[in-house]
Amino acid sequence: MRLLHRLTTIVGLAALMPSLGAWAGGFWWRFLLWEHLRLFWAVGLAVALVGALLARRRRWAAFWAGASLLNGVLLLPLLPFPFRAEAAPAGPVLRLAHANLQVSNPEPERALAWLTRLDRDWVLLEECSPEWLRRIEAAGDRWEVAAADPKGDPTGIALLAAKEPAADSGWRLAWARVVQMSPTFGDRPAIEALFQGAGREVVLLGFHAQRPVSETESLGQAEDYAWAEAWARRQLAGGREPVILGDFNSTPWASRFRRLRRRAGLRDSLAGRGLQGSWPVALPGPLRLPIDHALVGPGLRVLERRLGPEIGSDHLPLLLTVALGPVRSAPRRAPFESTAGSSFRALARGADGSLWAGGSGGVLLRSADGGRSWERLPAPAAADGSDFDFRDLAVFAGGEVLALACGPGSASRVFRSVDGGRSWQEALRNPDSAGFFDGFAFWPDGRGLLYGDPVDGVFAVWRSPDRGRSWERVPPTAMPAALPGEHGFAASGGGIAVAGEDRAWFVTGGEAVRVFRSADGGRSWQAAELPLARGPASAGAFAVAFDEEGRGIAVGGDSLHPARPGRIAAWSGDGGDTWRPLRPRDGFFLSGVVCAPGGGFVAVGPVGGLRFDARGEELGGFLPGGNVLLLGEGGRRGWVAGPAGILLEIPGRTSWAE
Structure with missing residues (x-):
C-alpha cells in the first residue's frame, strides 16, 4: 500500500x-x-x-x-443528468448541423457522402475552400449555398440550405450574409443568418475562433470571443434568439468560453449531455476534446445535441435541434393574428399619447394605452374591393388623422379622418397613371409636403396649407429634372423630412441617388448628389432626417439585399448642401431614420437598427430590425414595426446620443 x-x-x-x-x-x-x-x-x-x-x-x-x-x-x-432532457415541442423545429471540413481533408468523399444523406435543413461548413463548394455542387442537388466566403485556408466558411426542407420545419430563412469579425488580426469572416417562424426570430452566427497556440493567436481568440459576446447581446436586446455555432477552439470548461457564455446570456447546448469530444479524431473517443460548440439563447429549447460520424476531417460534425421556448419579457412584441399577412410600414404618435400603425392589406391600427393593446380600425378600400397599402401616417390634435396609401396610379391616395379613424374621406388621389406617392411630412403648424415618383421627367411634389384638407401641386418648373432611372421609395414614408420654419428635403434612388432640398416651404427645390448605393432599381436613399440645426442623415442601401454591406448612410452638417459618407461597423440596408431626443439619429432596417450622434458618428448598442421606427416623447419608449404583422416595443433612453 x-x-x-x-x-x-x-x-x-x-x-x-x-x-x-x-x-x-x-x-x-x-x-x-x-x-x-x-x-x-x-x-x-x-x-x-x-x-x-x-x-x-x-x-x-x-x-x-x-x-x-x-x-x-x-x-x-x-454530466448527462436525466432531468436535463427537454420535451418535444408543438411548434417549429430548427435542425442545424456544423462540420469543420478541414482544408486538407484526405478523404473528401466521406464528407460528401455524409452531406448527401444528412437530415438537416441548414448546415454550417468551416474550413470550406472553393474546391469544397465545387465538389458539393457537383455531388447532387441536395443543397444550395445561402452565404459563403470560401478560402484556401482555415478561415473559409459557408452556409448551405436544403432545397427541400423538412415538412415540419416551420422556419423560413429570411436572409444570410457574410460578416467580418474584428479586423485587428486579419480577415476573419463569419456568417449571420436570420430564421423566422411562429412570429419569432432566431439569428445564427457561424463562428470560427482562432487557435490559441501562440501569444498573438491567443489575443486574437480573445478578440473573437469579445466580438461574439457583443453580437449576442445585440441580438437579445433586439428580441431575437441567438445561436452561435462553430469551432470555438476551446473546451467548455475554459475560462474564456465560460466568460463568453455568462456575459452573453447564452446556454451551452452541451450541458447535461456528456463530454462529446469532437477533436482530434485520430485519438480514441475518451481522449478527444469538445471544441465544437453551440451556444443558444434563453428562449430556445435544445431537443438534440450530438456528434455525427467521421467524415475524413480531424473534427466530428455537430448536430443540433432546437425549438422555441417561453417568450422573454423584453422587448415586448404585439403580434396580431388578423394582420399576420401585413407588412407594417407606418407608425405615428398623437399629442394625446395614442399610437397608430399602418401596413399592407388595408391594415390600420390604433392604441390608446401606449401600445399595450391595439384596435384594428375600419379602413377605406378601393372601388373594386382591393385593399390599400398604407405606408405613412400623420396625427394631429382633435382626432384628425391622415393616412397615405401608396401604389401605382390611383392606388396612391391621401385619406383623412376627423373622428379618430372611425371613418375616412379621400383628400387627394394621384391623377397621373404613371405616378406613385412615396411619403409626406408636416410642420407643427399644419403645413405639409407630399412627394411622388417622376411624372413627365419631374418629381411630383404637393403642398398643403391646412393639415392635408387641400393640396396643390408644385409647378414642374420649380423642380430640377429627374435623371434617367431616378425615382423615390415608398419604404416607410421616411423619404421626406421637414425642419425649422420652411426647410424640407426628400431623397431618391435607382440609377441616380440625390437629395432635393427646399428653403421656402417647398415652393422651389435644388438637388445634390448623395454618396449612397446606386445602380439597380432597388438601391438608393430610402429615408432622411434633419434636426433644427441643419444636421441630417440620409440612409438606404439595396432593399433586395438587406444584409449586404455597402454605402448605407451619409451625413450633412450644412442643411444638405454637402454630404459625407458614413461607414458604420455593422453595414446593412436601412429603410428609416428619425431624430433622437437629446440629439443624434436612430436608423432601422430589416436586419437591425443603429444609433448615430449629431455628427454622424456611430454609437454603441444595437436595435431590433424592422421597416420603420418611432420614438416616444422624450425617447423614453420606442417602437419598431416590420413584416409578419409584428410591432415591437423597445426600451427607451433618456438620451439616445450617449
Missing part, C-alpha cells in the same frame, strides 16, 4: 501543478492552454485520491479531494 500511495501521489502532484497553473491563465497565455486539459488533470487527482483512501492516509485523501473538487465543479455540469 505504501508503494501504491507513493505512485499515486506522484501522479497527483504531476496533475496538480498544471491544474493550478490553469487557474492563472490571466498572467500567461500558455497557462490558458493548460485549461483545456483539465479533464486529464482531474483524472490524475482522482487517482491520487483513490490511492490515499486505499492507503488510509486521511490527510492526503482530504487534500486530494479538495484539489479534485476544484476541477470537478467545472466538469460536473456536463
Whole structure:
C-alpha cells in the first residue's frame, strides 16, 4: 500500500501543478492552454485520491479531494443528468448541423457522402475552400449555398440550405450574409443568418475562433470571443434568439468560453449531455476534446445535441435541434393574428399619447394605452374591393388623422379622418397613371409636403396649407429634372423630412441617388448628389432626417439585399448642401431614420437598427430590425414595426446620443 500511495501521489502532484497553473491563465497565455486539459488533470487527482483512501492516509485523501473538487465543479455540469432532457415541442423545429471540413481533408468523399444523406435543413461548413463548394455542387442537388466566403485556408466558411426542407420545419430563412469579425488580426469572416417562424426570430452566427497556440493567436481568440459576446447581446436586446455555432477552439470548461457564455446570456447546448469530444479524431473517443460548440439563447429549447460520424476531417460534425421556448419579457412584441399577412410600414404618435400603425392589406391600427393593446380600425378600400397599402401616417390634435396609401396610379391616395379613424374621406388621389406617392411630412403648424415618383421627367411634389384638407401641386418648373432611372421609395414614408420654419428635403434612388432640398416651404427645390448605393432599381436613399440645426442623415442601401454591406448612410452638417459618407461597423440596408431626443439619429432596417450622434458618428448598442421606427416623447419608449404583422416595443433612453 505504501508503494501504491507513493505512485499515486506522484501522479497527483504531476496533475496538480498544471491544474493550478490553469487557474492563472490571466498572467500567461500558455497557462490558458493548460485549461483545456483539465479533464486529464482531474483524472490524475482522482487517482491520487483513490490511492490515499486505499492507503488510509486521511490527510492526503482530504487534500486530494479538495484539489479534485476544484476541477470537478467545472466538469460536473456536463454530466448527462436525466432531468436535463427537454420535451418535444408543438411548434417549429430548427435542425442545424456544423462540420469543420478541414482544408486538407484526405478523404473528401466521406464528407460528401455524409452531406448527401444528412437530415438537416441548414448546415454550417468551416474550413470550406472553393474546391469544397465545387465538389458539393457537383455531388447532387441536395443543397444550395445561402452565404459563403470560401478560402484556401482555415478561415473559409459557408452556409448551405436544403432545397427541400423538412415538412415540419416551420422556419423560413429570411436572409444570410457574410460578416467580418474584428479586423485587428486579419480577415476573419463569419456568417449571420436570420430564421423566422411562429412570429419569432432566431439569428445564427457561424463562428470560427482562432487557435490559441501562440501569444498573438491567443489575443486574437480573445478578440473573437469579445466580438461574439457583443453580437449576442445585440441580438437579445433586439428580441431575437441567438445561436452561435462553430469551432470555438476551446473546451467548455475554459475560462474564456465560460466568460463568453455568462456575459452573453447564452446556454451551452452541451450541458447535461456528456463530454462529446469532437477533436482530434485520430485519438480514441475518451481522449478527444469538445471544441465544437453551440451556444443558444434563453428562449430556445435544445431537443438534440450530438456528434455525427467521421467524415475524413480531424473534427466530428455537430448536430443540433432546437425549438422555441417561453417568450422573454423584453422587448415586448404585439403580434396580431388578423394582420399576420401585413407588412407594417407606418407608425405615428398623437399629442394625446395614442399610437397608430399602418401596413399592407388595408391594415390600420390604433392604441390608446401606449401600445399595450391595439384596435384594428375600419379602413377605406378601393372601388373594386382591393385593399390599400398604407405606408405613412400623420396625427394631429382633435382626432384628425391622415393616412397615405401608396401604389401605382390611383392606388396612391391621401385619406383623412376627423373622428379618430372611425371613418375616412379621400383628400387627394394621384391623377397621373404613371405616378406613385412615396411619403409626406408636416410642420407643427399644419403645413405639409407630399412627394411622388417622376411624372413627365419631374418629381411630383404637393403642398398643403391646412393639415392635408387641400393640396396643390408644385409647378414642374420649380423642380430640377429627374435623371434617367431616378425615382423615390415608398419604404416607410421616411423619404421626406421637414425642419425649422420652411426647410424640407426628400431623397431618391435607382440609377441616380440625390437629395432635393427646399428653403421656402417647398415652393422651389435644388438637388445634390448623395454618396449612397446606386445602380439597380432597388438601391438608393430610402429615408432622411434633419434636426433644427441643419444636421441630417440620409440612409438606404439595396432593399433586395438587406444584409449586404455597402454605402448605407451619409451625413450633412450644412442643411444638405454637402454630404459625407458614413461607414458604420455593422453595414446593412436601412429603410428609416428619425431624430433622437437629446440629439443624434436612430436608423432601422430589416436586419437591425443603429444609433448615430449629431455628427454622424456611430454609437454603441444595437436595435431590433424592422421597416420603420418611432420614438416616444422624450425617447423614453420606442417602437419598431416590420413584416409578419409584428410591432415591437423597445426600451427607451433618456438620451439616445450617449
